[in-house]
Amino acid sequence: MRSSAMAPSPSMKPAPIGPERPERDGGELARLARAAIAATLDDQEPGGALPEGFDGPGATFVTLTVDGKLRGCVGSPVPDASLVAGLIDHARAAAFRDTRFRPLGHEDLSRASVEVSLLSPLRPVACVDEEDLLRQLRPGVDGLVLDYRGDRALFLPQVWTTLPEPRAYLSALKRKAGWPAAFWSPGIRAWTFTAEAWHDDPPRARNRGLEAAGSPYPARHWHRLGDGRLRCDVCPHGCALQEGQRGRCSVRQRSGGRMVLAAFGWTSGFCVDPIEKKPLHHFLPGSRVLSFGTVGCNLSCRFCQNWKLSGSRDLGLLRERTTPEAVARDARRMGCRSVAFTYNEPATSLEFVSEVAEACHAEGIATVAVTAGYLKAAARRDFFTHLDAANVDLKAFSDGFYRRVAAGTLGPVLDTLRFLVHETKVWTEITTLLIPGLNDSDDELRQLSAWIVSELGAEVPLHFSAFHPDHRMRELPPTPLATLARARTLAREAGLRYVYTGNVRDPEGSMTLCPGCGETVIRRDGYRVVDLDLKDGGSCGSCGWPIPGVFAAPDELAHFPA
Numbered sequence: 166m167r168s169s170a171m172a173p174s175p176s177m178k179p180a181p182i183g184p185e186r187p188e189r190d191g192g193e194l195a196r197l198a199r200a201a202i203a204a205t206l207d208d209q210e211p212g213g214a215l216p217e218g219f220d221g222p223g224a225t226f227v228t229l230t231v232d233g234k235l236r237g238c239v240g241s242p243v244p245d246a247s248l249v250a251g252l253i254d255h256a257r258a259a260a261f262r263d264t265r266f267r268p269l270g271h272e273d274l275s276r277a278s279v280e281v282s283l284l285s286p287l288r289p290v291a292c293v294d295e296e297d298l299l300r301q302l303r304p305g306v307d308g309l310v311l312d313y314r315g316d317r318a319l320f321l322p323q324v325w326t327t328l329p330e331p332r333a334y335l336s337a338l339k340r341k342a343g344w345p346a347a348f349w350s351p352g353i354r355a356w357t358f359t360a361e362a363w364h365d366d367p368p369r370a371r372n373r374g375l376e377a378a379g380s381p382y383p384a385r386h387w388h389r390l391g392d393g394r395l396r397c398d399v400c401p402h403g404c405a406l407q408e409g410q411r412g413r414c415s416v417r418q419r420s421g422g423r424m425v426l427a428a429f430g431w432t433s434g435f436c437v438d439p440i441e442k443k444p445l446h447h448f449l450p451g452s453r454v455l456s457f458g459t460v461g462c463n464l465s466c467r468f469c470q471n472w473k474l475s476g477s478r479d480l481g482l483l484r485e486r487t488t489p490e491a492v493a494r495d496a497r498r499m500g501c502r503s504v505a506f507t508y509n510e511p512a513t514s515l516e517f518v519s520e521v522a523e524a525c526h527a528e529g530i531a532t533v534a535v536t537a538g539y540l541k542a543a544a545r546r547d548f549f550t551h552l553d554a555a556n557v558d559l560k561a562f563s564d565g566f567y568r569r570v571a572a573g574t575l576g577p578v579l580d581t582l583r584f585l586v587h588e589t590k591v592w593t594e595i596t597t598l599l600i601p602g603l604n605d606s607d608d609e610l611r612q613l614s615a616w617i618v619s620e621l622g623a624e625v626p627l628h629f630s631a632f633h634p635d636h637r638m639r640e641l642p643p644t645p646l647a648t649l650a651r652a653r654t655l656a657r658e659a660g661l662r663y664v665y666t667g668n669v670r671d672p673e674g675s676m677t678l679c680p681g682c683g684e685t686v687i688r689r690d691g692y693r694v695v696d697l698d699l700k701d702g703g704s705c706g707s708c709g710w711p712i713p714g715v716f717a718a719p720d721e722l723a724h725f726p727a
Contacts, residue, residue, distance in 0.1 A: 191363030194219070194281040197249070198227050198256035199274070199365050205261065206271055211253050223248035224284040226321060226360075227255040229269065231277045231485070234434075237263040242287055242310055242319060242358060252281065264437030267487065267495050280364035282321055284308065287356040295349045299331050307357040311338055313350060316691075318342035322360050343691050345669060346633060347643060382429030384417055384516060386544045395419050399513065399544040400463040401577050414513035415461035429517050430486050432457050433508060437499050439692040443535055444628050444667050446677060447714025448554040448592050449503060450687055451694035454533060455496040458508030459517075464537050465572040466560065467637040468600055489517075489524035496530045502717070503531035503553070512540055515548040522551035531715075538581030539573050545581055554592040554715065556628075557582055561597070561604035562613035570603065579620075586621045592715050594626040596667070599644050599652060601632065610652050614659035623660045624713040629653060631668035646671060663713075681710030 193216035201211035225248065226240025237259035245251025256279070260269040269277065287310065292298040302309065308322045318341040320334065328334040336346040386398040394405040397412050404412035406419040411427060418427045435457045440449055443456075462469075496504050504525050511518050511534050522532040531553040538557040540548065549555065557578070560567060564575040585593045597613065599605040617625055629652040631644035649666040653674055656664040666674030670691060677687035684707040688696040698706035703716040 191216075191219075191281065191283070191361060192365060194225075194252060194283070195279045195363050195365035198252055198281055199277075199279045201253040201256045202260045202269060202274055202279075205257050206269075206274065211257070213249060213253070215249050219248060219283075221248070222246050223251065224286075224358075225252050225255055226282040226284065227252065227259045228280040228282065228321075228323075229259050229277050230280075231269075231273050236266050236269065236273065236277065236485075239263055240282065240284075242284055242308075242356070244286075264499060265435065267435050267485070267491070268498075273485070274367075276367050278364055278366050280362055282323070282360040282362045285359045287358050290355040290357055292355060294351075295335070298355055299335060302331050302334070302357070304329060304331055304334070306359060308360055309335070309338060310356040310358070311342055312354045313342070313344070313352055316342050316344070321362075322358075323362060345631070345643070348670075382426045382516060384424040384426050385547065386515075386541070387417075387424040395422075395424055397424060398541055399515065400539050400541060401574065402463060412463075413465075414463040414510065416459065416513050426514055426516060428459060429514070430488060431459065432485060432487055433459055434485075435495070437501060438505070439694075440503065440505075440533075441689060441692045441694065443505055443507065443533060443556050444596060444630075444665070445533065445554055445556055445592075445594055446628075446665055446675075446687070446689075447594065447626055447663065447712070447716075448533070449531070449715060449717055450677075451697060452502040452717070453500055454503045454505045455492070455499060455501040456505040456507050457492070458506065458511065459514055460509055461513050462510040462537070463513055463539055463573075464510070467570050468598070468632060468641075469636045470633065489521040492521050493524040493528040493530055496525065497528050501530065503533050505533040505535060507533075507535040510537055510539075512536055512538075512544065512548045515544060518548065519551045536581075537573075538578045538585075540577060540581055542580070542584075545584055549585060549589055549591050552591050554594075555585060556594045556596055557585070559595050559597050559613070562609050562616065563604065566604055579616075582621060586625060593621075594628065596628040596630055597652075598630050598632050598668075599648055600638070601642055601644055601648065603641075605644070605648055605652065607651075607655060610655045611659060614656040614661055618660040623662050625661070626663040626665065626714075627656055627661055628665045628667050629656075630666070633668070644668075649674065677712070679705040679708060679710050679712065681705055682708040684708070686712055 197213045200213060204211040222244040224242050224244045226238060229237040239258040240255045290298060290301055305325045306322060308320060310319045311317060318338050320338050325334060328337055339348055340346055388396050388398060390396050390405055394407060397404045397417050402413050406412060408419055411418040416427050418425055435455060438454050438456050440452050440454045492504060506518050525532050532551065533554045534552050535556050559578060560571055567573045567575045585591050617627060629649050631649060633643050634641055646669050649669060653664045653666055662680045663677060675689040676685050679686050682705060684705060686698045686705050687694060699712060699716055700706050703712045703714055705712060
């Protein structure tokens with residue numbers, strides 16, 4: 166069982182393993198891991214001997230941080246037959262095969278801290294329910310493994326430094342496993358363990374401040390006002406900026422009498438996902454997508470599930486710099502059929518998106534945007550020119566909701582959807598996050614669905630996803646599954662043919678059904694495609710009904726691993 170974990174804190178005191186041991190230099194393990202990464206970068210075969218005081222098999226994790234931010238964490242809670250061989254393998258995997266991040270380079274390694282955790286044997290936890298498990302957890306001491314029907318996740322004990330409250334620790338681990346935070350089943354199995362941890366600091370440190378967040382890159386879509394201010398023309402806010410000011414999105418800035426991007430080429434991180442997680446259910450189903458983002462957004466949703474990035478004005482959250490060509494090469498090397506601009510609003514950095522998309526297309530890689538669609542006409546045309554697919558977040562079908570809850574307006578989003586469906590070849594799907602009591606009434610859901618049918622067409626896929634309390638809406642309850650099921654029923658009654666539920670485990674709501682014969686043409690388990698019955702580029706395997714979307718033959722896809 167392989168797993169990955171959140172970044173441990175170097176200041177965390179290691180928990181002892183079993184009986185007290187004599188003093189030993191565990192830092193040598195961390196140096197061995199660093200040497201293995203360096204050898205791999207130099208095309209050499211890594212090796213090394215076990216330091217004094219360590220013997221026999223061992224279960225290890227290797228965690229890499231660059232400039233204080235997580236850059237890789239891979240290991241196994243099950244002892245490897247050879248501690249050295251396992252450690253070297255985990256170090257190389259953390260550096261080059263952790264799909265959440267780009268592979269490490271020489272420059273990254275020079276700034277990386279390497280931490281090695283040596284785990285105790287797993288101890289099964291007998292618990293009758295979630296509360297019983299919480300009572301048995303020892304904060305700051307226990308690592309935890311959860312498993313349910315083969316889906317599993319692990320947190321090292323070091324995670325307690327960032328999640329010190331047991332319930333929050335457990336909820337985060339469940340989300341990591343792909344389950345809702347409130348999920349519990351008698352079938353869940355749990356194990357605890359302890360860990361010793363040692364780290365090797367980078368040979369040289371580099372502090373990266375705001376000034377180092379990238380050279381100013383000329384921005385498009387702005388004009389000068391009569392009073393000397395510069396008006397940004399990307400979104401309806403139309404920010405008018407004095408020298409040095411940044412717009413509401415935080416990334417478009419006035420500098421030297423012109424509009425620039427404050428951080429061209431800097432990203433907040435990479436992750437390899439199934440395309441279904443965007444969510445896109447009719448665009449290369451079953452394939453991998455390389456997801457990445459920056460910071461900032463031109464809306465201010467009170468319920469934002471990713472507010473630390475989308476709502477931040479701190480460019481220090483940008484973890485690494487890249488080039489469009491590097492993104493495209495990394496996507497191909499990782500077996501991704503597409504690259505997704507996500508985590509925050511990508512249209513606010515449309516110049517960067519354009520260059521990355523062109524580089525991706527040169528490598529035969531498709532491009533995807535997860536966007537709120539809050540744009541003016543000229544910027545809208547510019548942004549979507551370079552994209553192959555989009556999921557547009559239609560937050561509600563009420564202008565009042567947009568004004569009160571998202572600090573925007575509904576009209577521009579509807580204009581974006583009309584533009585995408587009728588004036589471009591961009592494959593388009595829609596997501597609406599249902600918030601109890603705010604945008605989930607039967608009347609509003611019927612209006613939303615009827616508008617899509619009449620203005621866009623019955624074959625545009627619609628996803629209803631579940632709200633989880635976060636950001637400035639922690640007082641509201643999560644969306645019940647029954648609400649999602651009711652919304653799906655109302656949308657289908659309005660005439661929509663492809664309606665899905667998300668952020669919950671709902672096998673029925675994740676299936677793609679053929680409108681012709683009613684057979685299931687794509688069956689999903691969570692974000693995994695488990696059965697695909699399409700032929701001739703997208704026709705039902707039973708009756709031949711054409712299913713709209715962008716499809717590839719199954720043997721052409723790099724399937725996301727179970």
